[in-house]
Amino acid sequence: MLGATPPLLWSLLYFFSLLCGYYVLRPVRDAMGASSSAQAVFPVAWVDWAAARGFALGDYVLQVLFSFTFVAMVLLQPVYGALVARYPRRVFLPVVYLFFIACLLGFHWIFQHEVPGRGGLFFIWVAVFNMFAVTVFWSFMADVFDDTQAKSFYGYIGAGGTIGALVGPLLTTILVGRIGVANLLLVSVAFLAVCLLCILKLGHWARRRERMHHDASGERAMGGSMLAGLRRVATDPLLRGLALIMFFGVGVGTLLYNEQAAIVRTFYPDARDAARYYSIIDGAVNALTLLVQVLVTRWLLRRHGVAPALLIPAFAILCGYALLALSPMPLLVALTQIATRAGEFSLAKPGRETIYTRVDREARYKAKAVVDTVVYRAGDLSFVWLHKWLALFGSRAVFIAGMGVAAGLVFAAASVIREQRKLPSSRRSS
Template identity: 40%
Template sequence: MNLPDATAPVPTSRVRAGEWHAVLLSFVYFFCVLTAYYVMRPVREQLSAAVGSTQLPWFYAATFVATLALAPVFGALVARYPRRVVVPAVYGFFVACLVGFIPLFTHQGLLSPRALGMVFFVWVSVFNLFVVSVFWTFMSDIWSEEQSRRLFPVIAIAGTLGAITGPLLTRALVDVIGVAPLLGVSATLLCVAVGCAMLLGRWARAHGARRHERHHEAAVGGGMLDGLRQIFTHPFMRSMALLLLLADGIGTVNYALVADYSGATFTNAVDRTRFAAETDLAANVLTVLLQLFVTRWLLPRRGPGVLIAVWASVSLVALSLVIFSADPHAPLVAGFPAVVVALVVSRGLAYGMAEPARHSLFTRVPRNERYKGQNAVDTAVWRFGDLGIALGMNALRAVGVATAGFAAISATAALMAAMIGVRMSRQGQVAAHPAPAKP
């Protein structure tokens, strides 16, 4: 498995002179993107809890189709237009969609509740993948590999702070102003993110580590299907896709189990939305603690492999609580049952440790792969995993598999991911860009 990892230690994780301005802009950029998403996320979560996890394959199938359709569109954009055009255009599209949803939530008769729920679930899921993927692609394009190992843990803290702020805003405002005004808040935050992206592009042209590279911000060229093709032809991209599918095997199973628990426990949309916000808040507090006290110290010194191994190993332990618990729905920690504890722990470590480590690996590949292959992995592969796992869970339910059995399957995925992390941490410095596999 060709997962590149640099094991040579980086002496410090501090922000250096000349980097502060860009780090601050990156910080505000990511904070606004994640706050905008997490303001809307609890609304999406209560919709999935209301229909139950058995209906999730329909939601995931629609999301996968939408993502698969948009991935070539994004590939065509980056092939033809420079970075300074593509990034604002992507965010502008999602701002326009948010504004378009406001009358649908304000006037219930315009669309049936079920149709609105399906459309909004799919749109928020696509929104999340694309806006976050574009952010990290932009980051890997303006920072060098050495800078990514020092700065990505710091920048990732901003996203977690946004992920904490979003649920707090939703929990505080949903009973007072309703859903539609919250969509306006998200749209405003995305506009601020666009401004930060434009200022960052200007800084990168003048001071960025890659400014001396040829065509460092120009259109990357190539075809609109290059990203999907790279997953099958480039060993590195295949490996990153496999790692993401294993992560999906942890996250999607936990998500479905918690959705079932929420639907069975809470009887109305407000209670389900509040529970979803509280779950997000707990996971995001854990994430920011890890980013502050573990990741920003460990990633520069030990490299991405160690962080991936730690994330997967601890997730395996958390899933064991579900497997061996007499009642995985009984309160266990802080009033949360074992299924929620497993979700909080695995999600907290995924975003607090594994994601900064994984994205730092993409700084080593050419721009064409940073923009196309990375985006295809982070969008189409992720939603393909969601769909496959949800369909598999429904099939297993038909033969009697219950909560503990699903947790065991997820634990197996965590064990495999941990083995990949251990292998990455042990291998030496390898080629940043392996040659494509021969037919």
């Protein structure tokens, strides 16, 4: 336990800095996605093109943004696959974060000069950044900690991230009116620089864990095809189940997110007011998440394994949608969203991540990246368009459909629980 303290502390700092940097940006991104002004989100040429064909692009803001986000994920997945196949961990981990820092510096210039279409481009980039940066983090944690350590520490590491997710929106709320949106991006750059430092410090413990467990060294290039992750997800029942959890989990969240966006467009038309609104919601979610992570997650994983961590949030979402289908009240929508996101971050996410400590490095880095990026955004894309159609029939229809999606989530969780029992407690990488 004492020997694990330094990597635990560096991991806490890493996840705190990563999520703090992201949540500084998230309210700005959400405010742009909720905007009813197409000119604030898309290039003028796109708006004119749509108007010439008889439809208003402002009526499809989220649908267009989610569609382009999915395309970006699909195009970048082979690039990431090639990077992790050809270069050792000490190279590709810093490269990923240096790339994101360079992008943020570029967006700082774009926002300062008010380049048209910046809103949509930034929305897509933040979504890509969040998926890949967090995926890389948890893949790296599976190199640093084994299964037993993961069950002891992932709740605390998650709590460090949750504290960062609490501080990030608070910084946005305090600073956005003082320094403006453009300079908020530099705040996020500073936190990503801390992430780079943590990666360098944690490399020693990752190598030590690999030597102790006779794992294949992460200091050597992994090799294999850039598309190996896609094949693994398609053929491995466990990875396929994890992909289904991701797909249906995104589905229940996306349906709620779109309902919330409609409310924000009505009551918070100003971008700064919308950013503050989203930061308050994020704060409530993260406060509940932190409470569960500190008091429940470690005990639950160590005593009962991943089964309750996966099933409790899934059943809670199903019950929430059932209540919304009976009485689609705005307050109940907000409460269900808070429960949905808090259950994901505090229980389901740590539960899934402990499973990746027991698989080989190709599944840990390549297949996991497919699940966390391509499958995630495929869910976004599917359900954002489904919501557009369901909204024609009213909120009750959205929530009845959500019950079906939540039932799919319960089924997928049961499948993963069954498959992960076939893994040894500390499977060696090859």
